[in-house]
Amino acid sequence: MPLTADEPGAPCWLSLAARDLDAAEAFYGAVLGWTFRRGPLGRGFSVGERDGMPVGGIGEDAAGMGLPVSWTVFFAVADADAAVARIRERGGTVGVGPVAFPPRGRAALATDLEGAAFGVWEGRISSRWRLGEHHAPAWLELHTRNAFDAALFYGGVLQWVDGDADRFEVAYEDEQVVLRTHGEAVARLNSGPVEAASDQPQRRPRWLVHFRVPDLERATAAVLDHGGAVIPEADDGWLHAGARCATVRDPQGGLFTLDGEAEG
Structure with missing residues (x-):
């Protein structure tokens, strides 16, 4: 049974920080067969779907925020502030957040002990994501x-x-x-x-x-x-x-x- 993203600790979303949203949609549509719909976070964000099911998001924010173009996994947490505290207590680094994305939730970006990037998310998640x-x-x-x-x-x-x-x-x-x-x-x-x-x-x-x-x-x-x-x-x-x-x-x-x- 695939994992659903409805409990703390579970991976709950995949997101690509891109420079050009239209170009990214064209590439991933051709390679992975995705279709796209513009997501709830504004014109610069879309959700890639396969067979009508959400797979990952693409945000046109890499250039403006100085981020490398990369895929990031987000993990569901009950409390983003508490999760950020646990990251720091264990030697990780918090780079961004928690940042509010009303009305859906709050997110933070961090790196682990070796520098691998990941995110945590507190809030609403898709029940269809697997x-x-x-x-x-x-x-x-x-x-x-x-x-x-x-x-x-x-x-x-x-x-x-x-x-x-x-x-x-x-x-x-x-x-x-x-x-x-x-x-x-x-x-x-x-x-x-x-x-x-x-x-x-x-x-x-x-x-x-x-x-x-x-x-x-x-x-x-x-x-x-x-x-x-x-x-x-x-x-x-x-x-x-x-x-x-x-x-x-x-x-x-x-x-x-x-x-x-x-x-x-």
Whole structure:
């Protein structure tokens, strides 16, 4: 069962900070087959949908706010101020917020101990949004130096093991920490050789968003045809969790991974 975004601690939204909204819509529509509707946050924001279901938001705010073009995962919290305090207590850095987005809620942007960016959201969320490794349009992967330390950080900030023990399952498997709900993996935290100061974004600590596509070759070709790029070490389609994958970059610099259908 894919994760729904209706409880604290759960990933609840994906958002791309772009420089050009129209260009981003054209690219993601061609590559992922999304359609778009302008969202509730104004003319400079739209929601990408697949088969009528929301997948992620695109905001034309990277240039004005001096932000890098990137995908950010937001986690639901009951109290944004309390979550921000927990981030700081555990050594993370809060860059923005909490900022109010009336009437929907409040958000903050932060980085973890290694510099991977993420957000927290307090407020209204879409009941139709889904996340899951096998049964949803997207799932998440954290690239970090030490997955165990990262799990302690996020587990404390997002209270994954507090209260109802049935909400989330956090397991350490093969040097990965896997976050599951209802048996479905929604996020994997991976230890690896990352470099915070690298001039290559894919080598920095980061949350990487995986988007599922029915035909990996066709989607990868669409990336190239519409001005994007394939990350060299993944251009032959590597395997992850039984699915063939390719990590790519959109024309404005946003990094993400395409997942083909799982084998077998």
